[in-house]
Amino acid sequence: MFPINETMGQYSELFMLLAAGTYTIAFIAFAWDLARSSKALKSIDLKAAAADTSAGTSAKVPVGAGASVWSASPRTAGSGDDRLAGPADRAERPSSYSSGTANGAAGQTADDSMRYGERRAPARVAVALTVLGAAIHATAVLTRAVGAGRVPWGNMYEFLTTGAFLVAAVFLVALVRRDLRFLGTFVVGLVIIMLVAASVAFWTPVGHLVPALQSYWLIIHVSIAVLSSALFTLTFAMSALQLVQSHRQKTIAAGGADKLGFMRLVPSALSLENLSYRINAIAFIGWTFTLMFGAIWAEKAWGRFWGWDTKEVWTFVIWVVYAGYLHARATRGWTGTRAAWLSIVGYLCVVFNFTIVNQFFNGLHSYSGL
DSSP: OOOOOHHHHHHHHHHHHHHHHHHHHHHHHHHHHHHHHHHHHHHHHHHHHHHHHHHHHHTTSBSSTTOOOBOOOSSOTTSHHHHTOSHHHHHTOOTTOOOGGGHHHHTTSOOTTOOOOSOOHHHHHHHHHHHHHHHHHHHHHHHHHHHHTSOSOSSHHHHHHHHHHHHHHHHHHHHHHSOOGGGHHHHHHHHHHHHHHHHHTSOOOSOOOOGGGOSTHHHHHHHHHHHHHHHHHHHHHHHHHHHHHHHHHHHHHTTOOOOOGGGGGSOOHHHHHHHHHHHHHHHHHHHHHHHHHHHHHHHHHHSOSOOOOHHHHHHHHHHHHHHHHHHHHHHSOOOTHHHHHHHHHHHHHHHHIIIIIHHHSOSTTOOSOO
């Protein structure tokens, strides 16, 4: 066992504070981008509505005095432009669409492939700040590992801070493939909450592990659990947005007012659901290995694969909930809001397992350091 380096532990806490501050500025930039983009889209919609009204009036003006032929409408019935004329369609207009004054709005709106086209400076600044925050955060995790002389996930504080880093890292990696900047406010907000909770409620000084955790299985078992939890965090944010977007789309379809203008920058509820389902499938595989490797580790440490310990039970409950989610959506037609709520319930089980079970249930897994 390596000696404890308290100085490196103090550096780690300082870097955690700097990372939290950087994430906070990134959060503000993402929120600013949503607010400005929403305001710009509303302004463009007003101009488009005025243009439609003018076009409708001019369509009724005769071509010549006494002539019986009327000027053609600028939009052909049934054409793509006509299909995109309504507010509900403008909310999810593809970024490739362009027509007159509406072109500015089209470049700002997400389509089903989650591309935005041109975006303003706040979004780019927010992503850059998130990258910087993640780099500082990684430094904090590494200095904690050096200070402890081991992998930095031996207690709740370390698990949560490492998990928060992976949430940010997975989000940034996903940005390479898909434009998920609409998730920035929500993902970075969750990262900040995780860091604050770790520092306020679960802070633990640098120290050695209890004997049962001094095993290479700690690296295998917990690393997969942390990564799976990070993916579940992303799908939780997507499922919450899916519920909001679904409600908004139904309101607009019923002729109601669009009171959530910023959601125009978010893809349709169906697109969010499909992506969330794919990520949940990957995270579920990781959680399956978490459960399997945990049982193997338990046999090595305590001489049994399964002992109905509270932590073991809730790890299995989480597996069952997400297995039910994947099965129900794939074979039973559980789509839409029902699938979103089931995904959210699964994540609430993850949170319950991490917080309540670790703190208030005695068992062989009580290693929180509290």
